Amino acid sequence: MDNKRVKQGVTVKDVSAADFIASYAxxxxxxxxxxxxxxxxxxxxxxxxxxxxxxxxxxxxRMAALARQIYTRPGRGVGAFRKVYGGRKRRGSKPSHFALASSSIIRHALRQLEKLEVVEKTEQGGRRLTRKGRQELDLQAQRILSGQ
Incomplete structure:
Protein backbone atom coordinates (compact mmCIF):
# COMPACT_ATOMS: atom_id res chain seq x y z
CA MET A 1 0.00 0.00 0.00
CA ASP A 2 1.06 3.55 -0.68
CA ASN A 3 1.92 5.55 2.46
CA LYS A 4 0.83 8.80 0.79
CA ARG A 5 -2.80 7.76 0.70
CA VAL A 6 -5.06 10.72 1.33
CA LYS A 7 -7.54 10.46 4.14
CA GLN A 8 -11.12 10.38 2.83
CA GLY A 9 -13.52 13.03 4.04
CA VAL A 10 -10.95 15.77 4.67
CA THR A 11 -12.49 19.11 5.61
CA VAL A 12 -11.17 22.59 6.24
CA LYS A 13 -11.35 21.92 9.99
CA ASP A 14 -8.68 19.20 9.64
CA VAL A 15 -6.07 21.70 8.40
CA SER A 16 -4.44 24.56 10.30
CA ALA A 17 -5.96 27.95 9.57
CA ALA A 18 -2.70 29.57 8.47
CA ASP A 19 -1.89 26.79 6.00
CA PHE A 20 -5.37 26.80 4.54
CA ILE A 21 -5.60 30.58 4.16
CA ALA A 22 -2.18 30.80 2.48
CA SER A 23 -3.00 27.94 0.12
CA TYR A 24 -6.47 29.16 -0.82
CA ALA A 25 -5.23 32.74 -1.31
CA ARG A 62 -8.70 38.45 3.21
CA MET A 63 -10.98 36.61 0.76
CA ALA A 64 -9.53 33.24 1.81
CA ALA A 65 -9.91 34.11 5.49
CA LEU A 66 -13.52 35.18 4.94
CA ALA A 67 -14.28 31.92 3.11
CA ARG A 68 -12.81 29.93 6.00
CA GLN A 69 -14.77 31.96 8.57
CA ILE A 70 -18.01 31.31 6.69
CA TYR A 71 -17.13 27.60 6.48
CA THR A 72 -16.67 27.33 10.24
CA ARG A 73 -19.57 29.62 11.24
CA PRO A 74 -22.20 30.14 8.52
CA GLY A 75 -24.75 32.94 8.77
CA ARG A 76 -22.35 35.74 9.62
CA GLY A 77 -22.81 39.11 7.97
CA VAL A 78 -20.64 42.12 7.24
CA GLY A 79 -21.18 43.55 10.73
CA ALA A 80 -19.88 40.41 12.41
CA PHE A 81 -16.83 40.35 10.17
CA ARG A 82 -16.12 43.99 11.02
CA LYS A 83 -15.78 42.89 14.64
CA VAL A 84 -13.61 39.89 13.74
CA TYR A 85 -11.11 41.97 11.75
CA GLY A 86 -11.25 44.99 14.05
CA GLY A 87 -8.76 45.65 16.81
CA ARG A 88 -7.17 48.06 19.21
CA LYS A 89 -6.99 51.70 18.19
CA ARG A 90 -4.05 53.49 19.73
CA ARG A 91 -4.97 57.01 20.75
CA GLY A 92 -1.66 58.35 22.02
CA SER A 93 -1.70 59.20 25.71
CA LYS A 94 -5.42 58.45 25.95
CA PRO A 95 -6.64 54.90 26.66
CA SER A 96 -6.99 52.55 23.70
CA HIS A 97 -10.40 51.60 22.36
CA PHE A 98 -11.72 48.93 20.02
CA ALA A 99 -12.22 50.00 16.40
CA LEU A 100 -14.14 48.12 13.72
CA ALA A 101 -12.64 47.08 10.39
CA SER A 102 -13.69 48.61 7.09
CA SER A 103 -17.04 47.29 5.89
CA SER A 104 -16.37 48.26 2.28
CA ILE A 105 -13.42 45.89 1.97
CA ILE A 106 -15.34 43.01 3.54
CA ARG A 107 -18.39 43.67 1.38
CA HIS A 108 -16.32 43.79 -1.80
CA ALA A 109 -14.51 40.55 -0.90
CA LEU A 110 -17.82 38.81 -0.17
CA ARG A 111 -19.21 40.00 -3.52
CA GLN A 112 -16.19 38.50 -5.26
CA LEU A 113 -16.77 35.20 -3.45
CA GLU A 114 -20.42 35.34 -4.52
CA LYS A 115 -19.36 35.95 -8.11
CA LEU A 116 -17.14 32.84 -7.89
CA GLU A 117 -20.20 30.94 -6.54
CA VAL A 118 -18.40 30.04 -3.32
CA VAL A 119 -20.72 32.01 -1.02
CA GLU A 120 -24.39 32.94 -1.14
CA LYS A 121 -26.67 35.16 0.94
CA THR A 122 -29.09 33.61 3.42
CA GLU A 123 -32.71 34.60 3.94
CA GLN A 124 -31.98 35.87 7.46
CA GLY A 125 -29.05 37.97 6.27
CA GLY A 126 -25.47 36.89 6.39
CA ARG A 127 -23.65 34.44 4.15
CA ARG A 128 -23.21 30.68 3.81
CA LEU A 129 -21.20 28.42 1.54
CA THR A 130 -22.70 27.00 -1.60
CA ARG A 131 -22.34 23.34 -2.48
CA LYS A 132 -19.65 24.22 -5.01
CA GLY A 133 -17.87 26.39 -2.43
CA ARG A 134 -17.80 23.63 0.18
CA GLN A 135 -16.38 21.18 -2.37
CA GLU A 136 -13.74 23.69 -3.47
CA LEU A 137 -12.62 24.45 0.09
CA ASP A 138 -12.54 20.77 1.09
CA LEU A 139 -10.54 19.95 -2.04
CA GLN A 140 -8.04 22.66 -1.10
CA ALA A 141 -7.75 21.17 2.41
CA GLN A 142 -7.20 17.73 0.91
CA ARG A 143 -4.39 19.12 -1.28
CA ILE A 144 -2.71 20.60 1.79
CA LEU A 145 -2.79 17.29 3.66
CA SER A 146 -1.51 15.34 0.66
CA GLY A 147 1.37 17.80 0.26
CA GLN A 148 0.66 19.03 -3.29
Missing amino acids: SFLKRTGNVELPSWVDYVKTSTRNELAPYDPDWFYV
Whole structure:
Protein backbone atom coordinates (compact mmCIF):
# COMPACT_ATOMS: atom_id res chain seq x y z
CA MET A 1 0.00 0.00 0.00
CA ASP A 2 1.06 3.55 -0.68
CA ASN A 3 1.92 5.55 2.46
CA LYS A 4 0.83 8.80 0.79
CA ARG A 5 -2.80 7.76 0.70
CA VAL A 6 -5.06 10.72 1.33
CA LYS A 7 -7.54 10.46 4.14
CA GLN A 8 -11.12 10.38 2.83
CA GLY A 9 -13.52 13.03 4.04
CA VAL A 10 -10.95 15.77 4.67
CA THR A 11 -12.49 19.11 5.61
CA VAL A 12 -11.17 22.59 6.24
CA LYS A 13 -11.35 21.92 9.99
CA ASP A 14 -8.68 19.20 9.64
CA VAL A 15 -6.07 21.70 8.40
CA SER A 16 -4.44 24.56 10.30
CA ALA A 17 -5.96 27.95 9.57
CA ALA A 18 -2.70 29.57 8.47
CA ASP A 19 -1.89 26.79 6.00
CA PHE A 20 -5.37 26.80 4.54
CA ILE A 21 -5.60 30.58 4.16
CA ALA A 22 -2.18 30.80 2.48
CA SER A 23 -3.00 27.94 0.12
CA TYR A 24 -6.47 29.16 -0.82
CA ALA A 25 -5.23 32.74 -1.31
CA SER A 26 -2.58 31.54 -3.76
CA PHE A 27 -5.26 29.44 -5.49
CA LEU A 28 -7.52 32.50 -5.87
CA LYS A 29 -4.62 34.48 -7.31
CA ARG A 30 -3.63 31.70 -9.75
CA THR A 31 -7.13 31.27 -11.15
CA GLY A 32 -7.35 34.93 -12.16
CA ASN A 33 -11.13 35.07 -11.66
CA VAL A 34 -10.97 37.71 -8.93
CA GLU A 35 -11.34 41.34 -10.00
CA LEU A 36 -9.23 43.47 -7.72
CA PRO A 37 -10.65 46.92 -6.97
CA SER A 38 -8.67 49.93 -8.13
CA TRP A 39 -8.10 51.09 -4.55
CA VAL A 40 -6.48 47.86 -3.34
CA ASP A 41 -2.93 49.30 -3.42
CA TYR A 42 -3.45 52.24 -1.09
CA VAL A 43 -6.53 51.61 1.08
CA LYS A 44 -6.30 51.03 4.82
CA THR A 45 -8.16 48.03 6.22
CA SER A 46 -9.46 50.00 9.20
CA THR A 47 -9.56 53.51 10.58
CA ARG A 48 -7.30 52.33 13.38
CA ASN A 49 -4.42 51.65 10.96
CA GLU A 50 -1.88 54.22 9.89
CA LEU A 51 -0.79 52.50 6.68
CA ALA A 52 -2.09 50.14 4.02
CA PRO A 53 -1.06 46.45 4.28
CA TYR A 54 2.51 45.63 3.23
CA ASP A 55 1.58 42.38 1.47
CA PRO A 56 0.60 43.08 -2.16
CA ASP A 57 -1.68 40.00 -2.11
CA TRP A 58 -3.54 41.02 1.05
CA PHE A 59 -6.93 41.10 -0.68
CA TYR A 60 -6.63 37.42 -1.70
CA VAL A 61 -5.66 36.57 1.87
CA ARG A 62 -8.70 38.45 3.21
CA MET A 63 -10.98 36.61 0.76
CA ALA A 64 -9.53 33.24 1.81
CA ALA A 65 -9.91 34.11 5.49
CA LEU A 66 -13.52 35.18 4.94
CA ALA A 67 -14.28 31.92 3.11
CA ARG A 68 -12.81 29.93 6.00
CA GLN A 69 -14.77 31.96 8.57
CA ILE A 70 -18.01 31.31 6.69
CA TYR A 71 -17.13 27.60 6.48
CA THR A 72 -16.67 27.33 10.24
CA ARG A 73 -19.57 29.62 11.24
CA PRO A 74 -22.20 30.14 8.52
CA GLY A 75 -24.75 32.94 8.77
CA ARG A 76 -22.35 35.74 9.62
CA GLY A 77 -22.81 39.11 7.97
CA VAL A 78 -20.64 42.12 7.24
CA GLY A 79 -21.18 43.55 10.73
CA ALA A 80 -19.88 40.41 12.41
CA PHE A 81 -16.83 40.35 10.17
CA ARG A 82 -16.12 43.99 11.02
CA LYS A 83 -15.78 42.89 14.64
CA VAL A 84 -13.61 39.89 13.74
CA TYR A 85 -11.11 41.97 11.75
CA GLY A 86 -11.25 44.99 14.05
CA GLY A 87 -8.76 45.65 16.81
CA ARG A 88 -7.17 48.06 19.21
CA LYS A 89 -6.99 51.70 18.19
CA ARG A 90 -4.05 53.49 19.73
CA ARG A 91 -4.97 57.01 20.75
CA GLY A 92 -1.66 58.35 22.02
CA SER A 93 -1.70 59.20 25.71
CA LYS A 94 -5.42 58.45 25.95
CA PRO A 95 -6.64 54.90 26.66
CA SER A 96 -6.99 52.55 23.70
CA HIS A 97 -10.40 51.60 22.36
CA PHE A 98 -11.72 48.93 20.02
CA ALA A 99 -12.22 50.00 16.40
CA LEU A 100 -14.14 48.12 13.72
CA ALA A 101 -12.64 47.08 10.39
CA SER A 102 -13.69 48.61 7.09
CA SER A 103 -17.04 47.29 5.89
CA SER A 104 -16.37 48.26 2.28
CA ILE A 105 -13.42 45.89 1.97
CA ILE A 106 -15.34 43.01 3.54
CA ARG A 107 -18.39 43.67 1.38
CA HIS A 108 -16.32 43.79 -1.80
CA ALA A 109 -14.51 40.55 -0.90
CA LEU A 110 -17.82 38.81 -0.17
CA ARG A 111 -19.21 40.00 -3.52
CA GLN A 112 -16.19 38.50 -5.26
CA LEU A 113 -16.77 35.20 -3.45
CA GLU A 114 -20.42 35.34 -4.52
CA LYS A 115 -19.36 35.95 -8.11
CA LEU A 116 -17.14 32.84 -7.89
CA GLU A 117 -20.20 30.94 -6.54
CA VAL A 118 -18.40 30.04 -3.32
CA VAL A 119 -20.72 32.01 -1.02
CA GLU A 120 -24.39 32.94 -1.14
CA LYS A 121 -26.67 35.16 0.94
CA THR A 122 -29.09 33.61 3.42
CA GLU A 123 -32.71 34.60 3.94
CA GLN A 124 -31.98 35.87 7.46
CA GLY A 125 -29.05 37.97 6.27
CA GLY A 126 -25.47 36.89 6.39
CA ARG A 127 -23.65 34.44 4.15
CA ARG A 128 -23.21 30.68 3.81
CA LEU A 129 -21.20 28.42 1.54
CA THR A 130 -22.70 27.00 -1.60
CA ARG A 131 -22.34 23.34 -2.48
CA LYS A 132 -19.65 24.22 -5.01
CA GLY A 133 -17.87 26.39 -2.43
CA ARG A 134 -17.80 23.63 0.18
CA GLN A 135 -16.38 21.18 -2.37
CA GLU A 136 -13.74 23.69 -3.47
CA LEU A 137 -12.62 24.45 0.09
CA ASP A 138 -12.54 20.77 1.09
CA LEU A 139 -10.54 19.95 -2.04
CA GLN A 140 -8.04 22.66 -1.10
CA ALA A 141 -7.75 21.17 2.41
CA GLN A 142 -7.20 17.73 0.91
CA ARG A 143 -4.39 19.12 -1.28
CA ILE A 144 -2.71 20.60 1.79
CA LEU A 145 -2.79 17.29 3.66
CA SER A 146 -1.51 15.34 0.66
CA GLY A 147 1.37 17.80 0.26
CA GLN A 148 0.66 19.03 -3.29
